Amino acid sequence: MRDPLPLTPRVLRVRATDYLFATAVTLLAFAVAVAADRYFSAANLSLILLTAVLAVAIRKPMAVAVYTAVLCFLGDNFFFTPPRHTLAIDSIDDVLAIGLFLIVALVCSRMATRLSSQVVSLQVAQRRARTLLQLGQQLAAAADTAAIREVATLALTRVAGATASMRPADPSRSGPSLSEPSFSEPSLFSEPRAADQGGEWIIPLRVGAHHHGSVVFASGVARDLNADQRELVLTMTQDIALALERDRLAQELEQSRVQGETERLRNALLSSVSHDLRSPLASMIGAADTLAMYEAQLPQDERRQLLQAILHEGQRLDRYIQNLLDMTRLGHGTLKLHRDWVDATEVVVAATDRLRRFFPELVLQTVLPHDTVLLYVHPALIEQALFNVLENAAHFSPPGEAVRVVVSVADEQLLIDVIDRGPGIPPDERARIFDMFHSVSRGDRGGKGTGLGLSICRGMIGAHGGSVEVLPGDGVGTSMRITLPLPPAPETIA
Amino acid sequence: MNPSAPRVLVIDDEMQIRRFLDIGLRAEGYQVLQAANAAEGLALAATQSPDLVILDLGLPDREGHEVLAELRQWSAVPVLMLSVRNAESEKVRALDNGANDYVTKPFGMQELMARLRALLRHHPIAGPADMPPLYDDGQLRVDLVRREVSLAGSEVALTRKEYAVLALLLRHAGRVVSQQQLLREVWGATHVQDTHYLRIVIGRLRQKLGDDPGAPRWLKTEPGVGYRFLEGQDR
Numbered sequence: 001m002r003d004p005l006p007l008t009p010r011v012l013r014v015r016a017t018d019y020l021f022a023t024a025v026t027l028l029a030f031a032v033a034v035a036a037d038r039y040f041s042a043a044n045l046s047l048i049l050l051t052a053v054l055a056v057a058i059r060k061p062m063a064v065a066v067y068t069a070v071l072c073f074l075g076d077n078f079f080f081t082p083p084r085h086t087l088a089i090d091s092i093d094d095v096l097a098i099g100l101f102l103i104v105a106l107v108c109s110r111m112a113t114r115l116s117s118q119v120v121s122l123q124v125a126q127r128r129a130r131t132l133l134q135l136g137q138q139l140a141a142a143a144d145t146a147a148i149r150e151v152a153t154l155a156l157t158r159v160a161g162a163t164a165s166m167r168p169a170d171p172s173r174s175g176p177s178l179s180e181p182s183f184s185e186p187s188l189f190s191e192p193r194a195a196d197q198g199g200e201w202i203i204p205l206r207v208g209a210h211h212h213g214s215v216v217f218a219s220g221v222a223r224d225l226n227a228d229q230r231e232l233v234l235t236m237t238q239d240i241a242l243a244l245e246r247d248r249l250a251q252e253l254e255q256s257r258v259q260g261e262t263e264r265l266r267n268a269l270l271s272s273v274s275h276d277l278r279s280p281l282a283s284m285i286g287a288a289d290t291l292a293m294y295e296a297q298l299p300q301d302e303r304r305q306l307l308q309a310i311l312h313e314g315q316r317l318d319r320y321i322q323n324l325l326d327m328t329r330l331g332h333g334t335l336k337l338h339r340d341w342v343d344a345t346e347v348v349v350a351a352t353d354r355l356r357r358f359f360p361e362l363v364l365q366t367v368l369p370h371d372t373v374l375l376y377v378h379p380a381l382i383e384q385a386l387f388n389v390l391e392n393a394a395h396f397s398p399p400g401e402a403v404r405v406v407v408s409v410a411d412e413q414l415l416i417d418v419i420d421r422g423p424g425i426p427p428d429e430r431a432r433i434f435d436m437f438h439s440v441s442r443g444d445r446g447g448k449g450t451g452l453g454l455s456i457c458r459g460m461i462g463a464h465g466g467s468v469e470v471l472p473g474d475g476v477g478t479s480m481r482i483t484l485p486l487p488p489a490p491e492t493i494a
Numbered sequence: 495m496n497p498s499a500p501r502v503l504v505i506d507d508e509m510q511i512r513r514f515l516d517i518g519l520r521a522e523g524y525q526v527l528q529a530a531n532a533a534e535g536l537a538l539a540a541t542q543s544p545d546l547v548i549l550d551l552g553l554p555d556r557e558g559h560e561v562l563a564e565l566r567q568w569s570a571v572p573v574l575m576l577s578v579r580n581a582e583s584e585k586v587r588a589l590d591n592g593a594n595d596y597v598t599k600p601f602g603m604q605e606l607m608a609r610l611r612a613l614l615r616h617h618p619i620a621g622p623a624d625m626p627p628l629y630d631d632g633q634l635r636v637d638l639v640r641r642e643v644s645l646a647g648s649e650v651a652l653t654r655k656e657y658a659v660l661a662l663l664l665r666h667a668g669r670v671v672s673q674q675q676l677l678r679e680v681w682g683a684t685h686v687q688d689t690h691y692l693r694i695v696i697g698r699l700r701q702k703l704g705d706d707p708g709a710p711r712w713l714k715t716e717p718g719v720g721y722r723f724l725e726g727q728d729r
Contacts, residue, residue: 318600338583341690343697343715345707350717352708357602366708372697374690380582380718490690 014061022056022068030075042080046097049076053101057108069105073098128232131159135236139243148247152215152240160233162221167202169213203234205241212244276320280313287313315358319391323452326384330459337378337463341490344373344414348407351386359394363402373409376487377464385460388453389418389468389480396422396478414484421477430470434458457482500614503527503544505535505561506576507554515548518603524610532556539565546613549593550576551584559591566592572613576601582718589672589719596670596719612668612725629664631725634703634712636664645703655680656699659692663713663723672720696721 029052033045049072057065077094078087089095138151149166156164199219205212215237222230287306295303345368352364375382393403401421408415425433434454458468466484473479502524504515509530516526527542529535532553539547547565551558562573575588575596585596595609629636635644638661643650652660658680663671677686685691696713699705705712714722 314600341688341693343693343707345697346693346715346717349708349710350715368708372694374693383717 014063018060018064019067022060022064023071025052025056026068026071026075028052029072030079033076033080037080042082043093045080046076049073050101050104053105054108057105058112060109062106062109062113065105065109066102069098069101073101124228128228128235131155131232132235132239135239139239142243142247145244145247148240148243152236152243156215156217156233156236156240159236160217160221160225160229162217162224165216167214167216169211203237205237205244207241207245210245210248212241212248215240277317280317280320283313284310284317312358319358320452322384323388323456326456326460327452330456330463337381339376339378342375342377342379342382344375344407345369347375347377347379347383348386348405348416350379350383351390352405354383354387355390355394358391361399362394362397363400365402365404367404367406367408369407369409373407373414373486374490375414375484376490377484381460382464382484385457385468386416386418386482388457389482392453393418393420393422393478393480396420398422401477409486412486414486416482416484417471417479418482419473419477419479424473424476424478425470427472433470434468499523499525500545501525501527501542502546502548502610503529503535503538503542504548505529505532505553506548506550507531507552508550511550511576515606518606522607522610532558532561536561536564539569539571544571546610547571547573548576549573551581551588552578559588562588562591562593574606574609574613585719586672586674589670590674594669615668629667636660638664650702652699652702653695655691655695656702659695660699663721667723667725670716670720670722674720676720 026049029049033048036045036048053065053069053072056068074087076097077089078085081091081094081097083090089098135151135155138155139148142148142151153164153166201217201219201222203215205214225233287309291298291303291306298306348366348368352366355362356364390403390405397403397420404417404419406415406417406419408417434457454468461468461482461484464484466482468480468482471479471481502519504512504519504526506512506515507530512528512530516528519526527538527544529538532555535547535549535553538544549558549561553561558575562575565571565573572594573592575585575593576599577585577588577596578599588596594613597606597609627637627639629638633646636642641657641661643652643657643660659676662676662679673689673692674686676692677688681688681691696715700707700710700713703712707713707715710724712724714724716722
């Protein structure tokens with residue numbers, strides 16, 4: 001892992017073996033030419049030597065090709081062209097020969113070099129593209145800032161062949177002051193800045209005005225890399241900066257969403273407290289005050305009415321407070337499920353018992369399963385959830401009409417249907433009634449609740465993996481269904 | 495005031511609660527002692543020997559559980575706790591520490607008075623020895639000596655566990671028995687977490703006795719806490 005990726009091929013460098021090869025080829029050509037001397041004219045022997053120049057030129061760098069050309073010309077001039085065994089250039093033929101040798105060497109060598117460098121740069125580009133693609137995939141898969149930094153560090157370390165580290169953004173430098181020159185946009189052409197950082201290679205990670213820290217390589221790393229590798233590292237840091245920016249934007253979006261939600265809930269809570277908690281208090285204070293002032297002159301019947309009002313409003317207030325407490329527990333995630341085995345019937349009976357106490361006039365019909373159906377739930381929460389649905393039904397049930405509670409088992413699920421004959425819920429509101437403070441949001445029409453009850457019900461049932469929904473029904477009244485998953489039957493006893 | 499009327503000690507720091515309990519209890523013919531904190535309450539319990547103690551679990555100077563524990567070191571007086579809703583574990587803990595029953599704040603007078611009557615009926619805390627050996631309300635007849643149960647004259651065949659649960663509840667008739675106590679005494683200490691045993695046995699008992707859980711005549715569930723055997727006037 002310490003070696004940089006080989007992006008520069010060795011074939012472009014001139015080495016001593018290349019000259020040996022050229023010399024050997026030249027000698028071979030001369031051997032052939034000497035053997036052919038007695039059968040061919042001198043001009044044709046030159047062609048044999050030219051073949052040697054050609055052979056070297058397409059394989060070796062230009063300097064070696066020129067070296068071969070000169071060698072061949074000198075040999076040709078000395079051995080084969082008249083006057084033989086002299087190096088004198090005394091005819092236009094000699095000039096033509098040296099020119100031809102050199103042209104062949106230069107042209108062929110140039111073409112071969114270009115071809116091979118094209119192949120090499122294609123390989124480099126492919127490797128580069130693969131590296132960037134891989135990095136892109138890893139960055140896209142990274143779930144958070146820490147994961148992005150880890151992926152980035154690994155990839156940069158592999159490409160540069162030296163340990164890369166991520167330096168977080170300096171908080172004191174955040175904001176507009178970032179425009180200082182040392183943190184300019186990483187450019188494809190920027191040279192490593194080594195001078196003022198103790199030799200470290202520092203590449204800032206910046207998108208627009210947002211600084212995401214920097215990538216740091218140890219001193220000397222920048223010098224050891226070639227231009228292609230440096231460029232690749234810079235391109236990678238740009239991708240990394242973009243990934244960090246994307247992550248930051250996603251976080252900001254989520255945060256503002258949560259803040260908006262919290263703000264909305266707080267407003268609704270305030271209006272709930274002022275409206276729904278104060279109305280029972282107003283009734284209680286008013287009734288008690290009336291009693292205190294006029295007790296002697298009031299007929300017994302009216303005194304009893306006032307006392308009943310104080311009692312009922314007090315109970316109502318207690319239920320609202322319970323709902324608010326439940327809501328804060330649900331909202332803060334402090335709700336811990338203390339699961340226990342409990343007979344579904346017992347939970348339903350506990351809720352209907354409590355309802356009867358608060359609505360003594362209500363006609364309540366209960367259909368319970370014949371056998372014991374065991375739930376593994378937090379009993380008090382399920383009871384509260386069911387109570388809230390029942391209370392809602394009781395509020396909207398017309399006098400004399402029954403509220404029906406039907407408990408049944410289907411498909412490993414417990415179904416609790418609460419059916420009233422009240423005004424019903426329009427189809428487009430059926431999902432929204434479970435929103436927090438829904439009844440408050442439609443003004444005084446609901447009037448009798450904090451609008452918390454059903455959303456608490458959904459929260460509590462949801463915490464047990466169940467669901468609450470409004471069934472389409474038969475057009476009259478409302479059918480609400482609580483669905484709870486049934487656990488696998490526990491080991492039984494003899 | 496009738497000097498032989500039962501004396502009830504109320505230990506609660508809320509003055510308004512003490513006041514209406516005082517008025518209500520005296521209206522029912524009890525004598526009332528009041529204490530605003532644990533120290534005062536324990537002193538009164540020691541010197542005045544009340545017949546019953548109403549103890550709030552949230553006191554300013556000491557935790558209600560501690561007061562209960564100290565009281566139990568030297569007194570077997572029936573203790574009724576005042577507890578807040580959603581504190582089932584608190585109620586169970588207090589019951590296991592020797593409290594005899596509880597009511598949940600806010601509570602109604604009717605409920606409180608029914609509990610007090612049940613507690614005073616069986617005072618001192620009844621052991622199996624001084625239990626009436628026979629329960630008979632005309633419908634249900636349980637002979638604790640011969641271990642026979644009959645419903646409207648015809649015998650009901652109960653398993654050993656079913657009978658043990660029924661007998662235990664009957665011995666504490668009118669008072670709540672925590673599910674831990676039931677499990678410990680009927681199934682043994684290793685099974686106090688196996689509440690599903692209890693649920694199934696109670697379900698079968700109800701079926702065999704024809705007791706409608708929606709409107710129980712004998713076996714009442716106290717959600718999250720335990721069960722109570724209902725006697726005549728508490729239904």
